[in-house]
Amino acid sequence: MLVKILGLVDFISALFLFLIGLNMKMPNTLIIIFGVVLLVKGMFIFFGDFVSLMDLYAGILLILSLSFTIPRFLIIIAVFLLLQKAFFSLVG
Numbered sequence: 001m002l003v004k005i006l007g008l009v010d011f012i013s014a015l016f017l018f019l020i021g022l023n024m025k026m027p028n029t030l031i032i033i034f035g036v037v038l039l040v041k042g043m044f045i046f047f048g049d050f051v052s053l054m055d056l057y058a059g060i061l062l063i064l065s066l067s068f069t070i071p072r073f074l075i076i077i078a079v080f081l082l083l084q085k086a087f088f089s090l091v092g
Contacts, residue, residue: 006041007089013038013058014082020065021075028066035062054081 013034016026038059044052058078061070 003089003092007086009034009037009041010055010082010086010089013062014079014086017058017061017065017075017079017082020062020070021072021079031062031066035059038062051085054078054085058082 016031016034019026020031036059038055042052042054042056042059045056058081061074061078064070065075
């Protein structure tokens with residue numbers, strides 16, 4: 001059950017990154033919340049889970065997107081990585 005919830009968080013975060021890549025305005029509080037959740041999920045890299053590196057990457061991009069314009073190809077990479085991770089979390 002927890003894996004499915006975390007997969008849903010990955011999916012919603014990928015959706016936010018996709019909308020940011022399309023230059024759409026998103027509420028800052030939601031971006032901060034999902035960015036921090038991804039950063040916390042990414043801390044599992046210290047326990048040997050290297051897939052959490054994707055969460056760190058996407059969380060950093062979400063947080064940085066509040067202040068900077070992120071190149072589109074970096075956002076596309078993060079969206080595909082998060083969607084892949086979300087798919088395997090929700091299906092498996």
